[in-house]
Amino acid sequence: MQQLNRWMAEAWSVQKSDDLYGISRWGHGYFGTNELGNIVVYPTRDPKVAVDLKVLVDEIRQRGLDPPILLRFSDVLRHRITEIHDAFRDAIKGHNYQNSYRCVYPIKVNQQRHVVQEIVEHNKQFGFGLEAGSKPELFIALALVNDDETPIICNGYKDAEFVEAVVLAQKIGRNIIPVIERFKELELLIEGAKKHGVRPKMGMRLKLATRGAGRWESSSGSGSKFGLTVREILTGLERLKQEGLEDGLKLVHFHMGSQITSIRSLAEAIKEATRFFVDLYRSGAGVEIMDVGGGLGIDYDGSRTNFGSSMNYDLGEYARDVVFSIQSICDECEVPHPMIYSESGRAITAPHSVLVMEVIDCHEMTTPPIPTIDDIKQAATEGEIPSPIQHLYDTRAELTDKNLVEVLHDAVAYRDESYNMFKLGFLSLAQRDLAERLYSAIAIEVYRRSQGLDYVPDELQDLETMLSDQYVCNYSVFQSIPDNWACGQLFPIAPIHRLNEYPDRRATLVDITCDSDGKVDRFVDQRDVKKVLELHHFKDEPYYIGTFLVGAYQEILGDLHNLFGDTHAVHVHLDSDGRPAIDTVVKGDTVREVLNYVQFSAEELAALFRKTVERAGRDGRISVAELGTLLHFYESGLEGYTYLE
Numbered sequence: 001m002q003q004l005n006r007w008m009a010e011a012w013s014v015q016k017s018d019d020l021y022g023i024s025r026w027g028h029g030y031f032g033t034n035e036l037g038n039i040v041v042y043p044t045r046d047p048k049v050a051v052d053l054k055v056l057v058d059e060i061r062q063r064g065l066d067p068p069i070l071l072r073f074s075d076v077l078r079h080r081i082t083e084i085h086d087a088f089r090d091a092i093k094g095h096n097y098q099n100s101y102r103c104v105y106p107i108k109v110n111q112q113r114h115v116v117q118e119i120v121e122h123n124k125q126f127g128f129g130l131e132a133g134s135k136p137e138l139f140i141a142l143a144l145v146n147d148d149e150t151p152i153i154c155n156g157y158k159d160a161e162f163v164e165a166v167v168l169a170q171k172i173g174r175n176i177i178p179v180i181e182r183f184k185e186l187e188l189l190i191e192g193a194k195k196h197g198v199r200p201k202m203g204m205r206l207k208l209a210t211r212g213a214g215r216w217e218s219s220s221g222s223g224s225k226f227g228l229t230v231r232e233i234l235t236g237l238e239r240l241k242q243e244g245l246e247d248g249l250k251l252v253h254f255h256m257g258s259q260i261t262s263i264r265s266l267a268e269a270i271k272e273a274t275r276f277f278v279d280l281y282r283s284g285a286g287v288e289i290m291d292v293g294g295g296l297g298i299d300y301d302g303s304r305t306n307f308g309s310s311m312n313y314d315l316g317e318y319a320r321d322v323v324f325s326i327q328s329i330c331d332e333c334e335v336p337h338p339m340i341y342s343e344s345g346r347a348i349t350a351p352h353s354v355l356v357m358e359v360i361d362c363h364e365m366t367t368p369p370i371p372t373i374d375d376i377k378q379a380a381t382e383g384e385i386p387s388p389i390q391h392l393y394d395t396r397a398e399l400t401d402k403n404l405v406e407v408l409h410d411a412v413a414y415r416d417e418s419y420n421m422f423k424l425g426f427l428s429l430a431q432r433d434l435a436e437r438l439y440s441a442i443a444i445e446v447y448r449r450s451q452g453l454d455y456v457p458d459e460l461q462d463l464e465t466m467l468s469d470q471y472v473c474n475y476s477v478f479q480s481i482p483d484n485w486a487c488g489q490l491f492p493i494a495p496i497h498r499l500n501e502y503p504d505r506r507a508t509l510v511d512i513t514c515d516s517d518g519k520v521d522r523f524v525d526q527r528d529v530k531k532v533l534e535l536h537h538f539k540d541e542p543y544y545i546g547t548f549l550v551g552a553y554q555e556i557l558g559d560l561h562n563l564f565g566d567t568h569a570v571h572v573h574l575d576s577d578g579r580p581a582i583d584t585v586v587k588g589d590t591v592r593e594v595l596n597y598v599q600f601s602a603e604e605l606a607a608l609f610r611k612t613v614e615r616a617g618r619d620g621r622i623s624v625a626e627l628g629t630l631l632h633f634y635e636s637g638l639e640g641y642t643y644l645e
């Protein structure tokens with residue numbers, strides 16, 4: 001093994017690391033490597049303008065900010081918006097489509113002020129807008145949009161107050177369209193419009209029969225909790241006609257769920273939705289916009305397949321399919337082409353953020369010494385070798401390439417038997433150690449031999465995790481990549497430096513929360529999911545690991561498990577010379593702030609603790625100097641980062 005590692009180390013290159021971690025595959029042209037062996041960001045996809053992540057992190061540390069740090073690249077955000085615009089512009093031109101396209105950014109995907117402001121600013125040149133799915137998001141949209149052209153689309157459940165605010169915003173001239181999700185909302189809108197003398201504009205969300213594809217496909221299909229049924233749509237149109245308001249039904253909306261992995265299901269949904277559009281048009285509704293919702297995916301593993309972490313299409317194909325699917329049905333039915341809206345959030349924000357965390361410890365998987373026959377004999381109790389130890393010893397001797405699974409099953413059974421005997425007091429600690437060492441020796445040998453097989457059974461694949469190291473990273477999975485914990489979403493993960501060194505360790509990552517779920521043990525791979533990540537041996541210098549494409553949903557879904565708060569967020573943009581400039585630093589939560597979330601007053605806690613410590617001082621249990629040190633730790637710690645500093 002050591003010999004193999006030596007050969008690998010000699011033949012290793014940065015390019016091999018790029019292939020191993022799939023950087024160029026999932027990097028979408030925004031991430032690559034340099035000759036120093038560091039990961040670089042190309043914020044505008046221009047390979048000549050690169051930001052070295054390791055250099056950047058070193059500089060940020062010099063400014064006094066420690067990892068975990070979330071890096072946000074504003075230029076990537078802008079580039080994504082431009083790309084989406086260009087893709088639709090080309091598709092519209094290519095198909096001679098007789099209308100235009102607009103993207104409305106769904107605020108829920110990343111509501112951080114700096115992110116939304118950046119998007120609103122860049123959106124202006126393309127006439128793109130915002131989508132709000134709740135009252136707080138509506139407040140953001142109403143304040144940030146101060147013209148009468150920028151579209152604001154309101155999805156989500158609405159009450160009378162919400163609807164009235166929208167009606168009044170329409171009255172002052174805002175281009176705001178509430179999408180009716182529940183039939184009741186239509187009555188609220190009619191009431192509000194009458195009250196304020198407004199001819200209301202609105203959309204209707206369809207409950208399509210077509211189901212999406214991917215992890216979030218339950219947002220679509222007839223069983224979804226969103227949208228109006230066919231009956232409700234027909235009744236709704238009748239109701240509008242009664243009021244003479246049918247021309248206000250401007251928009252037809254559907255959403256197939258986020259991260260659509262297969263383009264076919266989207267094309268099917270668009271066809272179904274366009275049939276609704278055509279019928280509503282012919283029935284006298286004023287429909288002029290088709291809103292195809294979100295769902296444009298991100299290829300997290302770079303495999304370009306319909307696997308849950310990937311997508312089997314690219315942006316160009318998405319735009320062409322949307323345009324063509326709408327166009328073909330409208331042409332067939334001789335209905336004018338509608339303006340196309342999409343609500344792409346993930347595709348805009350995901351690539352712009354990178355979480356950098358530091359490895360602070362490594363539990364290396366060491367190989368315990370294999371027991372010899374003499375060790376076994378010495379373990380005999382009153383002349384008799386305990387049966388699980390004897391069996392483990394014999395099983396090891398029977399191991400061949402042909403019986404790997406069977407031997408492993410037997411070894412697990414004998415190891416478990418040894419645990420039971422230990423609990424009942426029939427095995428000593430030393431005997432249990434012997435059994436565990438024999439079991440490890442078998443597992444390692446089974447794993448080693450399985451590497452030469454064409455097909456490795458699942459059970460043997462699990463051995464890889466068991467025999468791997470654990471790298472402890474200073475961060476919280478629950479706060480920074482909640483979708484990984486909650487629904488198994490994979491994000492690309494790789495060291496941001498040392499890529500010119502052979503990564504000779506195999507590891508899973510654990511965070512610093514006191515929760516066994518606080519780990520990452522599935523990693524992106526081009527063909528499958530890897531159970532371990534190749535990492536460099538841990539030495540006495542900072543070792544940074546990046547989790548990429550985390551700009552969508554993660555920040556706001558992150559929770560305060562164990563009271564680990566928001567990480568520092570650093571905004572980086574390219575200056576006029578193409579050099580990275582740090583323009584905004586959003587400091588992570590302090591201990592005081594997270595305590596406050598759970599209604600603890602830092603002052604009260606500090607006063608209580610002071611009392612305890614002073615009493616200990618009076619009782620002579622600690623010196624005055626020690627007392628001072630302890631109080632200083634407590635009081636300054638309240639203002640510090642929630643992560644290890």
Ligand SMILES: Cc1ncc(COP(=O)(O)O)c(C=O)c1O
Binds near residue numbers: 255258296
């Ligand atoms: C109604 C609606 N529109 C848009 C989106 C954003 O979707 P995506 O991030 O996949 O673009 C969502 C999220 O699921 C949504 O519910």
